[in-house]
Amino acid sequence: AQKVTQAQTEISVVEKEDVTLDxxxxxxxxxYYLFWYKQPPxxxxxxxxxxxxxxxxxxxxxxxSWNFQKSTSSFNFTITASQVVDSAxxxxxxSRVNRDDKIIFGKGTRLHILP
Amino acid sequence: KAGVTQTPRYLIKTRGQQVTLSxxxxxxxxxxxxxxxxxxxxxxxxxxxxxxxxRNKGNFPGRFSGRQFSNSRSEMNVxxxxxxxxxxxxxxxxxxxxxxFGQGTRLTVV
Numbered sequence: 001a002q003k004v005t006q007a008q009t010e011i012s013v014v015e016k017e018d019v020t021l022d023x024x025x026x027x028x029x030x031x032y033y034l035f036w037y038k039q040p041p042x043x044x045x046x047x048x049x050x051x052x053x054x055x056x057x058x059x060x061x062x063x064x065s066w067n068f069q070k071s072t073s074s075f076n077f078t079i080t081a082s083q084v085v086d087s088a089x090x091x092x093x094x095s096r097v098n099r100d101d102k103i104i105f106g107k108g109t110r111l112h113i114l115p
Numbered sequence: 116k117a118g119v120t121q122t123p124r125y126l127i128k129t130r131g132q133q134v135t136l137s138x139x140x141x142x143x144x145x146x147x148x149x150x151x152x153x154x155x156x157x158x159x160x161x162x163x164x165x166x167x168x169x170r171n172k173g174n175f176p177g178r179f180s181g182r183q184f185s186n187s188r189s190e191m192n193v194x195x196x197x198x199x200x201x202x203x204x205x206x207x208x209x210x211x212x213x214x215x216f217g218q219g220t221r222l223t224v225v
Contacts, residue, residue, distance in 0.1 A: 045205060047216075101165075102160050102173075103150075103160065104160070105158040
């Protein structure tokens, strides 16, 4: 069965610091997707990124970057020069390719960016 | 392009009642999934519909049911509500494995 673990329940950093959110996954699938979603206080899950298991290239989008390493089954998310607006709960997630659209979520990491 | 629309946004029901939640997916998306989010259990998969057929179902009692219409809009129903059903219910609209979520319906059972 698939499992996603986000060991960090809550993190607080001061604005402008860099912060990394950890994600470790377990799966028997050879092809799969990994996701990161952001959930602000409004409740909506905001899509940030999807990676396919055969694409281990790291990705950067503005202040956000993702490090995918199959060897350690990790898909970590780094925010550079954090801002107060980055405060939210962040979820790492997994789904299977070409099966159905069921997503398995981690428990989430609550990130506080302090001004 | 309109996003995923869930109605209502907030709902208060009494134990024993039933409730129906609605989800309109992004135009062109044929897959709709439902999730329950609670502080204790996190985000849990309820069920997924594709072209009016349930394709997968999570580990929830039979009181939780859903359906999808020919226009891909979906509804989920919870019968005989219990206090523990209080949660944020999120709907996801998917195309090619890429899922986008609505703002959710916050259900409170009193």
